[in-house]
Amino acid sequence: NGRPGSKKMRLQSARDAERSPAKGHKRQAPVKEQREKLPIALGRDAIVEEIRRNDVTILVGETGSGKTTQVPQYLLEAGIAGDGVIAITQPRKVAATSLAARVAVEQGVPVGGLVGYSVRFDESTSNSTRIKYVTDGMIIRELLSDELLSKYSIVIVDEAHERTLRTDLLLANLKSIIKRRNAGEGTSKGGKEKGRAQRTNPLKVVIMSATLDAEKFSKYYGNAKVLYVQGRQHPVTIYHTAASQQDYVDSAMRTFYQIHTDWPPGDVLIFLPGQEDIENLEKSVELYSKRLPVDIPGVAVLPMYAALPPNQQSAIFAPAPHGMRKCILATNIAETSITIPGIKYVIDTGKCKEKRYISRDTGTGFDTLLTKDITQSSAMQRAGRAGREGPGYCFRLYTEDAFKSMPLSAEPEIRRVTLTSSLLQLKCLGQDLEKLDFIDKPEQDSIASALATLYLLGALDDSKSLTPLGRTMAHFPLEPTYARTLAASFEHGCPSEILSILSVLSASSKLFIDNTDTREAASESRSKFRAVSGDHMTILNIVKAYEEIREGKGHEKGKAGRREWCKRQFLNERCLSEALEIRAQLRGVCERMKMDWTVSAGEGNDQPVLKSLLSGLVNQAAFLQADGSYKQIMGPSIVKIHPSSSLCDKKVPVILYDELVYTSQIYARGVSAISRSAVQELAVFKRRHSD
Ligand code: ADP
Ligand code: MG
DSSP states (O other): OOSOOSOEEEOOOOGGGGSOOOOTTOOOOOHHHHHHHSGGGGGHHHHHHHHHHOSEEEEEEOTTSSHHHHHHHHHHHTTTTTTSEEEEEESSHHHHHHHHHHHHHHHTOOTTSSEEEEETTEEEOOTTOOEEEEEHHHHHHHHTTOTTOTTEEEEEEOSGGGOOHHHHHHHHHHHHHHHHHHSSOOOSSSOGGGGTTOSSSOOEEEEEESSSTHHHHHHHTTSOEEEEEOOOOOOEEEEEOSSOOSOHHHHHHHHHHHHHHHSOSOEEEEEOSSHHHHHHHHHHHHHHHHTOOTTSOOEEEEEEOTTOOHHHHGGGGSOOOTTOEEEEEEOTHHHHTOOOTTEEEEEEOSEEEEEEEOOTTTSOSSEEEEEEEOOHHHHHHHHHGGGSSSOEEEEESSOHHHHHTSOSSOOOGGGTSOOHHHHHHHHHTTOOTTTSOOSSOOOHHHHHHHHHHHHHTTSBOTTSOBOHHHHHHHHSSSOHHHHHHHHHHHHTTOHHHHHHHHHHHHSSSOSBOOOTTTHHHHHHHHGGGOBTTBHHHHHHHHHHHHHHHHTTOSSOOHHHHHHHHHHHTTBOHHHHHHHHHHHHHHHHHHHHTTOOTTOOOOTTOHHHHHHHHHHHOGGGEEEEOTTSOEEESSSSOEEEEOTTSTTTTOOOSEEEEEEEEESSSEEEEEEEEEOHHHHHHHHHHHHHHHO
C-alpha cells in the first residue's frame, strides 16, 4: 500500500539545523532583502574576483543557493562584462523564461530590456539587453551566424551536470572559441574574416553545476579553478515504501492525502515523469480537496512542466493563499533548474522521462521519450528540495532496495540520443562530429546512423559533404526531418500549407484532446474538418477554421469565444495559439532567407502537401500488408493505425505518420494516406539529388 514505510535515513545534517523551521504562510521579504539572504551572497566578492582573474571558472553549489539568478547580476554590477552581453544557458525553455522573469524583477526592469531571454520560437531581447537567458539549443544555433559568439563577453553554462547533448556541444565549441578569442593572434585556426574581433573582446566561461562532479569539467578545461558555494541544507528525513508500488500516480495521491491530514503545515512538491501524469493527478487532487471537511485547510494545486504557459509559471513562486497548502506537481524541472519556496514535503515517484534513440534495427530509428526509473543522484536532489527552509521530509514511493539498485548518475545525452540535428549544424560550421573534442565521445554507430539519415534527406552527398539543400535546412529552427519537409514545400508550391501543419506539429502540447472516454464524441464533432487523405490535411483545415474565428468571422468573439469553440471540438486552444506564433517565427525565417512562403497549392490540392511531408518523413512511412497491418518502409516494425486517427479503420496502400506510440502494440499516430507513386517519385527524386 501507499503508506510511507518506516525506514529512515538522514540525507545531510547542516550546521543550522537547529534553526526554527519555516512557518507556513509567512510574508515575502522585499526583493533586495531576499537577494542578500541567499547563501551565495556571502561568496559574492570571491566569486567575482576569481572570474575576473580566470578565463574559465567552475562553480558548484546546492540548488537554490542563488547561482543562476545572482552570478550574472554580480558580474554585470562588477563591470566584468565590459560592453558585451552575458549569456546564461539552460537545458529547458521554461527555466530560461522563468529565470529571466525573476532576474528582471530583481533588477526592477521589464523582461526584454536589460534582462531578456531567447528560446526556440520565442525571444524577448533588445539592444539594451546585457543579461540573456538562453537555451543551450539557441546558443548553438547562434554559432551558425556568429561562430565566435562575439557579442558575448561571458558565457555561463548552467546546469552542466545534466550533460545534455547541446550543452556538451557548447562546451566543446567554447573550448576552441576561448583559444581563438583569448590568444590574441587571430590567424591560427579560422583563417579568412575570423581574425578581426579578437584581442579587444576576450571571452570568459563559467560552468555551473548543482552536483559535485566538477572535476571532470575542470580537467576538460585544463584544470580550471573550481569554486564551491556553501549550501544551507537542513536535514531531510527520508521514508521508503515497504513494497514497490504498482501505480505511482495513485500512490502519490494517497501519500499526499496522508500528509495533508496528518502532518504540520508546509507545502508539498510531487515529482512525476511528465505532463500527462501531472494532469491526471491534478484532477484527482482537485477533486479530493473539494470534498475536504471545512475544518481542514484547502489545497492549491499547481502544475509545473515544460509546456506550461508563462502566465501560469509565476503562480508556483507565490506563497499559498492564506490558510491553504500548496501542492506542486512537477517534472524533473524542479530537481535543480528552478527552486520553489515553501517546500517542506517531497513526494518522489522515482520516475522520469528520458529521451533515448531506438535504433532502426529494433524500432523507429529516432528518439523516443520513455518513462524510466531515476538515478540515485536525482533521488538525492529531489529529497534535497524539502530541506531548503527548514527540516523536511521526503516520501519515496519505492523501496530502499530499489533506491540502492538505481544507477548513480545518468548517462550523458550524447551517448543515447540521435545526433542528426547536431551533425547537420556542425557540418555547417565546418566541424566534424568524429573529430570534435567532447567530454564524452559519441558512439560510432550513432554517428553512422546520423550520417545515413542526413544522406537520405539529401543534406549530405556521397562524400559526406554538406549540400546546398543541407545548408538551407540548417537555417530553419526545426528538426532535420521537418526542415526537409519545409524545403520540399517550396519545390512543390505549398509552403503556406506546410508552415501551418509543421507549426502545429512543433507546438509543445498536442492539438487533439483525446482520451478513450471522449473519443467518439470528439470524432463526431471534429468530422467537419476531416480530410480524405488523413490527419495532416485535417490539421490544416483546423488551423484555417481557427484563424477565421480569430479574425472574428464566426459567431465566437474574443478569447473566451475561441476557447469555447475549441472545447466544443475537443481541440487544445493552447496548441493552436502557440502554433500561430511558431508559424509567424518560421515565416520570418523564410523572409530573411528570401523564400516566398505565401505560395499556396490552393484549396483541395492535397498531393503537393503530402509529397512535401513525405520528403522529410521518409523514415516514417509504412506499406499495407495482406493482414491489414502496415510494415515500415525503412524499418522492421509492424505498426497499426492509432484509434485516434481519422484513417483508423481504413486500408490504404501507404501511410505516413508523425510518431509511433508503444503500448501493447506499436501504433502510428498522426497518419495520412499517400500514393505508391509518390513514394516511387521520391526515390527518383533522391537519385537525381545525389548526382
Ligand atoms: P540556483 O541556481 O543556485 O539553484 P537560483 O538562482 O535559481 O539558485 O535561485 C535563487 C532563489 O531565487 C531561490 O530562492 C528561488 O526560489 C528564487 N527564485 C527563482 N526564480 C524565481 C521566480 N520566478 N520567482 C520568485 N523567486 C524565484
Ligand atoms: Mg540554477
